[in-house]
Amino acid sequence: xxxxxxxxxxxxxxxxxxxxxxxxxxxxxxxxxxxxxxxxxxxxxxxxxxxxxxxxxxxxxxxxxxxxxxxxxxxxxxxxxxxxxxxxxxxxxxxxxxxxxxxxxxxxxxxxxxxxxxxxxxxxxxxxxxxxxxxxxxxxxxxxxxxxxxxxxxxxxxxxxxxxxxxxxxxxxxxxxxxxxxxxxxxxxxxxxxxxxxxxxxxxxxxxxxxxxxxxxxxxxxxxxxxxxxxxxxxxxxxxxxxxxxxxxxxxxx
Amino acid sequence: xxxxxxxxxxxxxxxxxxxxxxxxxxxxxxxxxxxxxxxxxxxxxxxxxxxxxxxxxxxxxxxxxxxxxxxxxxxxxxxxxxxxxxxxxxxxxxxxxxxxxxxxxxxxxxxxxxxxxxxxxxxxxxxxxxxxxxxxxxxxxxxxxxxxxxxxxxxxxxxxxxxxxxxxxxxxxxxxxxxxxxxxxxxxxxxxxxxxxxxxxxxxxxxxxxxxxxxxxxxxxxxxxxxxxxxxxxxxxxxxxxxxxxxxxxxxxxxxxxxxxxxxxxxxxxxxxxxxxxxxxxxxxxxxxxxxxxxxxxxxxxxxxxxxxxxxxxxxxxxxxxxxxxxxxxxxxxxxxxxxxxxxxxxxxxxxxxxxxxxxxxxxxxxxxxxxxxxxxxxxxxxxxxxxxxxxxxxxxxxxxxxxxxxxxxxxxxxxxxxxxxxxxxxxxxxxxxxxxxxxxxxxxxxxxxxxxxxxxxxxxxxxxxxxxxxxxxxxxxxxxxxxxxxxxxxxxxxxxxxxxxxxxxxxxxxxxxxxxxxxxxxxx
Numbered sequence: 001x002x003x004x005x006x007x008x009x010x011x012x013x014x015x016x017x018x019x020x021x022x023x024x025x026x027x028x029x030x031x032x033x034x035x036x037x038x039x040x041x042x043x044x045x046x047x048x049x050x051x052x053x054x055x056x057x058x059x060x061x062x063x064x065x066x067x068x069x070x071x072x073x074x075x076x077x078x079x080x081x082x083x084x085x086x087x088x089x090x091x092x093x094x095x096x097x098x099x100x101x102x103x104x105x106x107x108x109x110x111x112x113x114x115x116x117x118x119x120x121x122x123x124x125x126x127x128x129x130x131x132x133x134x135x136x137x138x139x140x141x142x143x144x145x146x147x148x149x150x151x152x153x154x155x156x157x158x159x160x161x162x163x164x165x166x167x168x169x170x171x172x173x174x175x176x177x178x179x180x181x182x183x184x185x186x187x188x189x190x191x192x193x194x195x196x197x198x199x200x201x202x203x204x205x206x207x208x209x210x211x212x213x214x215x216x217x218x219x220x221x222x223x224x225x226x227x228x229x230x231x232x233x234x235x236x237x238x239x240x241x242x243x244x245x246x247x248x249x250x251x252x253x254x
Numbered sequence: 255x256x257x258x259x260x261x262x263x264x265x266x267x268x269x270x271x272x273x274x275x276x277x278x279x280x281x282x283x284x285x286x287x288x289x290x291x292x293x294x295x296x297x298x299x300x301x302x303x304x305x306x307x308x309x310x311x312x313x314x315x316x317x318x319x320x321x322x323x324x325x326x327x328x329x330x331x332x333x334x335x336x337x338x339x340x341x342x343x344x345x346x347x348x349x350x351x352x353x354x355x356x357x358x359x360x361x362x363x364x365x366x367x368x369x370x371x372x373x374x375x376x377x378x379x380x381x382x383x384x385x386x387x388x389x390x391x392x393x394x395x396x397x398x399x400x401x402x403x404x405x406x407x408x409x410x411x412x413x414x415x416x417x418x419x420x421x422x423x424x425x426x427x428x429x430x431x432x433x434x435x436x437x438x439x440x441x442x443x444x445x446x447x448x449x450x451x452x453x454x455x456x457x458x459x460x461x462x463x464x465x466x467x468x469x470x471x472x473x474x475x476x477x478x479x480x481x482x483x484x485x486x487x488x489x490x491x492x493x494x495x496x497x498x499x500x501x502x503x504x505x506x507x508x509x510x511x512x513x514x515x516x517x518x519x520x521x522x523x524x525x526x527x528x529x530x531x532x533x534x535x536x537x538x539x540x541x542x543x544x545x546x547x548x549x550x551x552x553x554x555x556x557x558x559x560x561x562x563x564x565x566x567x568x569x570x571x572x573x574x575x576x577x578x579x580x581x582x583x584x585x586x587x588x589x590x591x592x593x594x595x596x597x598x599x600x601x602x603x604x605x606x607x608x609x610x611x612x613x614x615x616x617x618x619x620x621x622x623x624x625x626x627x628x629x630x631x632x633x634x635x636x637x638x639x640x641x642x643x644x645x646x647x648x649x650x651x652x653x654x655x656x657x658x659x660x661x662x663x664x665x666x667x668x669x670x671x672x673x674x675x676x677x678x679x680x681x682x683x684x685x686x687x688x689x690x691x692x693x694x695x696x697x698x699x700x701x702x703x704x705x706x707x708x709x710x711x712x713x714x715x716x717x718x719x720x721x722x723x724x725x726x727x728x729x730x731x732x733x734x735x736x737x738x739x740x741x742x743x744x745x746x747x748x749x750x751x752x753x754x755x756x757x758x759x760x761x762x763x764x765x766x767x768x769x770x771x772x773x774x775x776x777x778x779x
Binding site: 050244 | 292307523525680684
């Protein structure tokens with residue numbers, strides 16, 4: 001009997017999952033063990049604030065090798081002041097965690113791409129186990145600029161502009177990527193590709209992504225209040241909101 | 255030749271997912287349709303903040319399910335986190351009891367309140383133990399209506415309680431507790447779990463007594479959390495067996511031709527590109543009574559459209575604290591703590607009120623789940639879930655009610671820990687309306703497939719074999735949903751019988767088999 005060797009892959013985020021699929025498609029047997037709660041690294045779509053879905057990490061993802069998925073390249077991607085278009089490599093990297101080639105938005109969420117990749121692995125005999133590691137908080141050294149996200153679900157329309165991501169408080173790239181701990185400077189990112197899954201069409205959601213220094217001392221409620229006020233979102237329309245500061249995730253810029 | 259033998263609508267943990275996994279393994283060609291990204295999404299874990307892990311549903315009864323053995327779930331990653339402490343109960347005067355896996359320690363806890371009551375509970379468990387598997391088989395792991403199984407479940411219950419059948423069937427849960435236990439505190443502590451409305455209404459004659467006893471049968475096998483490994487192992491068992499899992503896909507219509515349900519019209523969520531999934535044998539709907547009626551249109555029958563699901567629903571508040579909530583030392587060991595009523599009179603009155611539209615009932619039965627004891631993380635990321643209720647849906651004004659509910663629950667918790675307000679890093683409230691918005695099958699946010707009002711208990715639940723030929727239900731049936739996987743097990747049983755594929759050598763495990771084999775000390779309780 002011809003038994004192929006087993007390739008064991010431990011975690012390694014979305015690239016690790018893609019590697020596992022590539023190995024499997026080459027005919028190798030794969031065992032995929034994910035210490036984190038979900039496979040796919042930062043590409044997680046979560047429903048932790050019912051009923052909304054949010055991509056917890058970057059909104060853009062390298063095009064997954066799954067032709068059945070509904071994906072699209074947003075056009076325009078970014079509005080920065082009067083500039084509307086695909087944005088610079090630095091801005092695209094900010095929206096994708098460093099990936100700059102062949103970036104797409106997955107309708108339904110990045111987690112859908114991850115789940116479909118895992119299905120393909122399992123259907124061909126791979127063993128896939130997630131959540132086997134300890135519950136980790138942030139562990140990295142904390143300095144320099146990091147990524148802050150504010151997840152908002154609301155009644156009414158989300159304050160997103162005509163681009164997938166719209167800069168607020170910054171008319172140029174340098175200001176945007178420098179951030180401002182005392183002001184609302186960042187990108188409002190459309191969640192329309194996730195909101196179409198909402199049963200109630202009167203609801204919507206969006207993500208605010210900004211640069212803040214690690215350990216800036218910003219209080220979550222104060223920061224959320226500042227951003228929402230800047231965006232003109234009334235408090236009474238907000239159903240849920242959640243701020244993840246750079247020190248929560250250790251996510252750095254670039 | 256149809257494309258599939260069975261189409262399953264809804265990949266919930268209790269019904270659709272196990273039904274699909276069983277039928278696919280038995281040889282049927284199954285399509286499983288789920289509007290979310292993941293199966294069983296109300297049983298997954300999530301990190302509200304990195305390092306602060308929660309479960310959507312913190313209670314796990316799967317250890318008693320035959321599915322763990324039948325479907326070989328351990329080979330797909332299933333595991334259970336059994337703890338030494340099962341749960342604790344605490345009132346505002348500080349009276350408490352801790353329930354351990356070790357029956358001797360539980361006995362010692364209850365004996366602090368009443369030696370006779372401690373002995374009584376031990377005797378009850380002694381009579382229940384040898385009958386537990388059969389009782390679970392008859393009451394839960396049998397497709398109802400089934401008069402023979404129902405009668406046997408009652409007969410077993412009379413033997414455990416040492417009462418005659420007629421007496422049992424006119425006894426409420428509160429009357430039963432009063433007859434068994436002398437201590438006011440012990441009665442309250444032993445009401446906390448069944449007050450969750452797991453099996454029925456404690457104030458209904460017969461139904462109430464059986465509800466209390468059958469909830470007791472679950473206690474030994476209750477594990478906190480770990481539902482994610484259960485969901486993922488079931489999902490992978492289904493896909494590995496060749497099942498077609500259609501994620502992010504919503505059902506638009508059940509197709510009925512000449513009185514037979516022969517498929518479903520589905521589309522990717524948010525898309526108008528529909529397709530019809532034709533089925534040879536049947537369609538299993540796990541979408542709730544109201545949704546199923548909507549999809550059937552003129553083929554719906556009155557029981558579906560009249561089904562009540564507007565009371566005993568949940569509100570949940572997730573809190574991330576910078577230090578643990580202050581609790582008495584032994585109580586603090588428990589992963590789950592019930593804040594119970596201060597007197598038996600108050601408890602009975604709360605049970606009465608909870609059948610009404612009084613919103614105040616949400617603050618009478620409070621369950622704290624200390625997830626940081628199950629998923630230890632950083633010391634300043636303490637994950638605490640507060641479940642209020644149960645209570646009525648009342649109306650749709652839940653968004654406006656959110657802040658008031660948070661303030662009232664904060665006030666309740668500050669009786670335990672006056673400095674709580676200084677250590678809350680963040681909190682999030684999910685109301686019944688939020689649950690309903692997220693899952694249209696959970697009408698009014700009801701997670702157990704309907705109320706236990708007259709005409710909606712055990713023999714009168716929705717039937718597994720629906721009045722529409724080849725349509726099978728796994729939601730609103732008996733038993734109600736939760737993680738014992740019974741609705742799906744039973745739905746698969748009737749579909750497999752009708753398809754002629756039930757007789758499989760692996761489909762043979764009994765309730766509690768897995769649990770007894772893996773945790774003999776706990777199972778002996």
